[in-house]
Amino acid sequence: MVTDDTDGNEPESSPTASDIPMLGLGTWQNEDPDQCAETVRTALETGYRHIDTAQIYDNEAAVGEGIERADVDREDVFLATKIWISNLAREDVLKTARESLDRLGVEYVDVLYVHWPARTYDPEETLEAFTELHEEGQIENVGVSNFLPEQVAEATAVSDVPILANQVELHPLLPQDDVREACAAHDIEVVAYSPLARGAVFDEPVLQEIAADHGVSEARVSLAWLREKGVIAIPKATSEAHIRDNWGSLSLELSADEIDAIDAIETNDRQVDPGFAPWN
Numbered sequence: 717m718v719t720d721d722t723d724g725n726e727p728e729s730s731p732t733a734s735d736i737p738m739l740g741l742g743t744w745q746n747e748d749p750d751q752c753a754e755t756v757r758t759a760l761e762t763g764y765r766h767i768d769t770a771q772i773y774d775n776e777a778a779v780g781e782g783i784e785r786a787d788v789d790r791e792d793v794f795l796a797t798k799i800w801i802s803n804l805a806r807e808d809v810l811k812t813a814r815e816s817l818d819r820l821g822v823e824y825v826d827v828l829y830v831h832w833p834a835r836t837y838d839p840e841e842t843l844e845a846f847t848e849l850h851e852e853g854q855i856e857n858v859g860v861s862n863f864l865p866e867q868v869a870e871a872t873a874v875s876d877v878p879i880l881a882n883q884v885e886l887h888p889l890l891p892q893d894d895v896r897e898a899c900a901a902h903d904i905e906v907v908a909y910s911p912l913a914r915g916a917v918f919d920e921p922v923l924q925e926i927a928a929d930h931g932v933s934e935a936r937v938s939l940a941w942l943r944e945k946g947v948i949a950i951p952k953a954t955s956e957a958h959i960r961d962n963w964g965s966l967s968l969e970l971s972a973d974e975i976d977a978i979d980a981i982e983t984n985d986r987q988v989d990p991g992f993a994p995w996n
Contacts, residue, residue: 887908
């Protein structure tokens with residue numbers, strides 16, 4: 717039976733690796749406006765302080781509404797969005813980033829990501845536009861997403877603003893050791909999207925055994941493992957039960973043997989694999 721140790725015993729705030737709360741809320745495929753807004757409000761009032769969206773998710777307005785509804789100051793929320801691959805030419809970055817701010821109803825975002833290094837992405841031109849937005853105060857930090865090690869190195873070399881984070885698919889079934897090592901070498905945080913492998917972690921025997929030993933869900937085990945690796949996770953959740961269950965991962969401590977057992981899982985199961993991805 718899964719226990720909910722968040723009841724009456726919730727951490728006051730998420731732990732941080734830098735300025736990014738270690739646990740955030742992902743909003744991909746949360747497209748119903750009212751549901752999305754309520755999901756964001758519920759997460760923030762549960763204790764989350766990191767909300768992630770993107771232009772392509774078509775829910776920036778709802779995310780902004782959820783932040784507005786929550787009894788949490790905007791300044792206390794680490795808010796991220798991403799520029800889609802068709803908008804990465806310099807003028808398109810500037811135009812669509814400002815449109816994203818308008819939809820979100822905010823004056824700035826805490827990090828703006830290059831969503832994928834694809835289609836209209838040009839390292840110098842694209843990141844020059846991000847620098848301009850940073851200088852204007854419309855973005856606090858520059859991020860990249862789905863970048864391979866060599867692309868991380870290139871972005872770091874050409875960007876006038878330090879790259880804060882690289883957001884990639886990462887979970888016990890896709891540990892991304894090479895990406896994590898490259899980011900560490902450049903002092904870049906790693907943010908994990910799809911940290912539950914779209915539910916595949918629930919069927920992994922190693923995670924099932926550890927979860928049973930602790931009386932928690934496999935989701936909590938996966939998120940706790942990521943935290944032990946210094947990886948920030950942004951699991952998607954829409955129901956209050958799942959929002960709270962993921963939040964409970966912050967109080968789960970894994971033993972060294974449990975971490976080693978998860979590390980030994982011999983799987984590379986990529987869930988997000990579009991044709992324009994840099995590894996294809």
